[in-house]
Amino acid sequence: MAKGKQDGRKLIAQNKKARHDYEILDTYECGMVLTGTEVKSLRQGRASLVDGFAQLDGAEVWLHNVHIPEYAQGTWTNHSARRKRKLLLHRAEIDKLIGKTQETGLTLVPLSLYFKSGRAKVEVALARGKREYDKRQTLREKQDRREAERAMSAARRRQRA
Template sequence: MAKETGRKLIAQNKKARHDYHIMDTYECGLVLTGTEVKSLRQGRASLVDGFAQLDGGEAWLHNVHIPEYSQGTWTNHSARRRRKLLLHRAEIDKLIGKTQETGHTLVPLALYFKDGRAKVEIALAKGKKEYDKRQTLRERQDRRESERAMSAARRRQRA
């Protein structure tokens, strides 16, 4: 049986990029049980309310929903348990310093398999204010409108 390669996305948190300014991203391994891995292989997970926390020199992922494995028995896992993140010591020390600044938090952006191993991409982020969110939406809308106008002008020019 050939070993799988590449990146297979399971879940991503699109709302995080809307609600936060992303400062830096990190790729972390996850400590999972067997039924959690099987459930992830079925492509079922949700990062919506998830966050990471540094506690006692270790990184933990909270509130990420990995549903119970359908064929699991009494060995099944609880869906929202906290899971340990695997990071290098230097990365954890750097994150401890950064998260102590006011307004900074760790949010999961994506959950995926990379070369057969479950990984989560976490981001050091700072919460956006309501007007920042509106401004971001307005900029995106203006960019779309200008691209549409330019492509329409190109079509008229060709004709």
């Protein structure tokens, strides 16, 4: 399979820092309402999810601060890079999100932006912010797991020899 493609997905951008800064509770795959130049810019693989967030406004979900640069060959029809974009979700999902975001400390964060079957999709997560000590503990656990795996593989190598 080609690099960057899994189950028909072509990854454009990923927000790796979101998984570090937030505890992911639930994820949703959303479509986006885009203009033609935004799609062309995304097809060139240019986008940034850093500082992006989703917000509920009435019965609609909007994506803010996601940077899709202007299309180089665009004319006066070009889009603004950081405009807010409407997300497409089922009504039941929006209703569930409205109930969940009423809770304190929960937010909607974009995790990845990709093409799936030719359509631009964004993976949005319902997340709770981590405190500094939680981040350190997660890093420590990750290092401990990695060290244990190294020790196990070294022991297996010695056993074979």
